Amino acid sequence: MTANTPWLDRRQLRAWIRLRAVLELLPGTxxxxxxxxxxxxxxxxxxxxxxSEAPGRTLRMTGLAQRTNATLPRLSHVVSRLEKRGLVERFPCPENRRATNARLTEEGWAKLLQAAPGHVAAVRRYVIDALTDExxxxxxxxxxxxxxxxxPSGQGAVLYTHYDEEPDPEQDSA
Amino acid sequence: MTANTPWLDRRQLRAWIRLRAVLELLPGTxxxxxxxxxxxxxxxxxxxxxxSEAPGRTLRMTGLAQRTNATLPRLSHVVSRLEKRGLVERFPCPENRRATNARLTEEGWAKLLQAAPGHVAAVRRYVIDALTDExxxxxxxxxxxxxxxxxPSGQGAVLYTHYDEEPDPEQDSA
DNA sequence: CCAGCAAACTTGTAGCTACAACCATTCCGG
DNA sequence: CCGGAATGGTTGTAGCTACAAGTTTGCTGG
Structure with missing residues (x-):
């Protein structure tokens, strides 16, 4: 354990232990x-x-994958299941025939409205309200x-900046 | 989305979006x-x-589950696989016949020594060295x-305090 | 001393993710 | 205008986790 690699000192280890615990426990909760x-x-x-926040409640699979930090195969499987449940529908993108659009259905919108308050409350309870503003x-x-x-390349920068500015309907990417 | 539940303001949303991205991307990396x-x-x-840090390189399954933030079923499956690979061995606890001890084998110790430098380097690269000391x-x-x-009950407090003090061989719990 | 409950696991199975392989379009250079 | 390479996706499958159920051992009150 004490190899020639720079090990973590006590304070660094403390922080890492905490982070790993949060990584392990928060998502499941x-x-x-x-x-x-x-x-x-x-x-x-x-x-x-x-x-729900996209124009026309529609995004291309690739765009949705970026915004959710998912790989394309994972997203494809998840959208398939959501489609079977009637919460989302897929249709070919008119402008690019190899692309697929995913659109939120009315039923999906209703489901989101139903789920949101409880989820926000949980995020508040376990994260936001547990912390000071600082x-x-x-x-x-x-x-x-x-x-x-x-x-480092900042591929996900779309997401990270998305919530820094007012929503802009014309921020569709290439 | 704008129900009668206290929503997140812009700064809170920023923090939550970042945290969710880290939760999604860091473990896989x-x-x-x-x-x-x-x-x-x-x-x-x-x-x-x-x-490896436990006395005799041995812990009861429950103790190991606490220290790794895992449920017992999950740990049981994982240890079974590690046992098949010869990295760990299980044997009944002498003092309590319903309990099981898990002990690191020599092979497991060697594996850990081999893996540690690269893993620590990754933790440094993606977390510790990316941050200021503050x-x-x-x-x-x-x-x-x-x-x-x-x-809130602080069940996992064993873990959280474990790295705040010098290791104490007599901190075995009830 | 024994009935019932709790503790400490193990096992079975369903569901989700990662990885690899595959297919269809589009782009681009010669 | 045509032969790769790149883009955008889907599908198959192995492996891991969560949940539920079952088993054995230990504890406690009457």
């Missing part, structure tokens, strides 16, 4: 709440939410730094 | 590195590491707050 309340995973919820800002900055290290 | 380098998941690595401490405090909200 949020998934459980959401599944009991609305039979949705947090990932499915996020996908529906991202569609810590909330610190968390955002720490997240920025980690994400920059994970993805 | 660490798993990938570790699997390519040592054919281990981060969870398996952590389990081996916790055993942010590292902020992260620890934020983690504390979120974990307290997730588990």
């Amino acid at each position: 949020l998934d459980t709440q959401l599944r009991n309340d609305a039979h949705l995973t947090e990932f499915e919820y996020t996908a529906l939410a991202m569609l 810590q909330v800002d610190q968390l955002a900055a720490i997240g920025d730094a980690v994400l920059a290290a994970l993805d | 660490l798993d990938t590195q570790l699997r390519n380098d040592a054919h281990l998941t981060e969870f398996e690595y952590t389990a081996l590491a916790m055993l 942010q590292v401490d902020q992260l620890a405090a934020i983690g504390d707050a979120v974990l307290a909200a997730l588990d």
Whole structure:
């Protein structure tokens, strides 16, 4: 364990232990709440939410994958299941025949409305309300730094900046 | 989306979006590195590491589950697989015949030694070295707050305090 | 001393994700 | 205008986790 690699000192280890615990415990807790309340995973919820904010409640699979931090295969499977449940519909993109659009159905919109309050309450309870206002800002900055290290090219920058500005209907990408 | 539930304001939403992205991207990245380098998941690595620090390199399943933030069924499956690979061995606890001990084998110790440098380097690269010293401490405090909200009873307190003090061989619980 | 409950697991199975392979379009250079 | 390479997706499958159920051992009150 004490190799010639720079090990973590006590303070760094403390932080890492905490982060790993949060990584392990928080997603499951949020998934459980959401599944009991609305039979949705947090990932499915996020996908529906991202569609709901898009113009025409429609996004191309690639765009939705970016906004949800998912790989395309994963998203494809998830959308297939959501489609079977009638919450989303897929149709070919008119402008690019190899692309597919996903659109939120009325039923999907209703499901999102039903699920949102409980989910927001859970996020508040376990994260936002557990922190001071200062810590909330610190968390955002720490997240920025980690994400920059994970993805130096800034591919996901669409997402990370999306909530820094007023929504702009013309920010469709190439 | 704008129900009678207190929604998140812009700054809170920023922080939450970042955290969700980290939750989604960081575990997979660490798993990938570790699997390519040592054919281990981060969870398996952590389990081996916790055993390596225990007296006699041995822990009861329940104790190991607490230290790894895992449920018992999950841990049982994982240890079964590690046992098949010869990295861990299970044997009945002498003092309590319904309990099971898990002990790190020599092979498991060797595997851990081989895997550790690369894993620590990854943790540094994506988290520790991406942050300022101040942010590292902020992260620890934020983690504390979120974990307290997730588990008000402080069941996992063994883990959370474990790295605040010098190791004490007599901290075995009831 | 024994009935019932709790503790400490193990096992079975359904569901989700990662990875790899595959297919259909589109783009681009010669 | 045509032969790759790149883009945008779907599908198949192995592996891991969650949940539920079952088993054995230990504890506690009457």
